[in-house]
Amino acid sequence: MLTFLIRRLVYMLVTLALVSVLTFVIIQLPPGDYLSSMVAGLSAEGVQVNQAFVEGMRERYGLGEPFYIQYWKWISNILFYGDFGQSFEWNRPVASLIYERMGLTVVLSVSTLLFIWAVAFPIGIYSAIRRHSIGAHLATFVGFIGLAIPNFLIALVFMYLSFRYLGQSVGGLFSPEFENLPWSLAKVGDLISHLWIPVIVLGMAGTASLIRIMRANLLDELNKPYVVTARAMGHPEHVLLLKYPVRVALNPFVSTVGWVLPGLVSGATITAIVLNLPTSGPMLLRSLLTQDMYLAGSFILLLSTLTVIGTLISDILLAWLDPRIRYS
Missing domain, CATH: 1.10.3720.10 (MetI-like)
Structure with a gap:
């Protein structure tokens, strides 16, 4: 029974690792990001958007960095600090x-x-x-x-x-x-x-x-x-x-x-x-x-x-x- 449990736990950890990668890939698949959607929505309403502010936000959240760097920051913060990141829309953890x-x-x-x-x-x-x-x-x-x-x-x-x-x-x-x-x-x-x-x-x-x-x-x-x-x-x-x-x-x-x-x-x-x-x-x-x-x-x-x-x-x-x- 102990061998059975250890084998299942190993399968579970490997599966979760693969799932975390697939999860991040899936949420990156749609074109653009939250800031792009926000700018498009404000522009449609006739609101002028400060591009310097948008670029500052993009740099702050690392949206311009390569995929693997964004993934490592996200998953390492979850594993080591319990930090799931910041919600853009709610502006809260x-x-x-x-x-x-x-x-x-x-x-x-x-x-x-x-x-x-x-x-x-x-x-x-x-x-x-x-x-x-x-x-x-x-x-x-x-x-x-x-x-x-x-x-x-x-x-x-x-x-x-x-x-x-x-x-x-x-x-x-x-x-x-x-x-x-x-x-x-x-x-x-x-x-x-x-x-x-x-x-x-x-x-x-x-x-x-x-x-x-x-x-x-x-x-x-x-x-x-x-x-x-x-x-x-x-x-x-x-x-x-x-x-x-x-x-x-x-x-x-x-x-x-x-x-x-x-x-x-x-x-x-x-x-x-x-x-x-x-x-x-x-x-x-x-x-x-x-x-x-x-x-x-x-x-x-x-x-x-x-x-x-x-x-x-x-x-x-x-x-x-x-x-x-x-x-x-």
């Missing part, structure tokens, strides 16, 4: 902007992930062992609905229902009176009261997908010889299910951690805009549109890191669940 958004993003993402597992796991098992029941057909129908309807459309429906029938403030994660207050028990309670709408909206597609994965894999295991033998030996049905076929069927279920974590952070951008959520998705989109390269690159690097970490967690859980994986 990127680290402070990320920390402001990532805290609530992580809370929302973890809550959504727990919701997905808590709902998909029992429903997937039930729809497999009672596959011809009304409940199983209803779960399949809801699963198709969850996969077919875009999250932002579900968000609009929930916003209408919560405002029309529950009288709850629509959009955001806080009530207006709590939004700018320091953290307290009352503010945490207000956050929890607003959290359920985005959690359900963001979790619909993931829940529907994992229900079908769990159902399909468990159906594949239920009629295998080892299950028939265990049942013939007199094992109680619930013990038999949880000890053998469910554990094997969990492999694909657990492996989804690698794509669920970054998917929740970046894939919910449109939904976050619709619900007015103070998460990282809208800020990432804005940074890409304005070519705020250090902010955009840092967000992409963090999302890539989440993907790699999620994959590592999946590998560890899979090796724990199924010894064949770590020994092969």
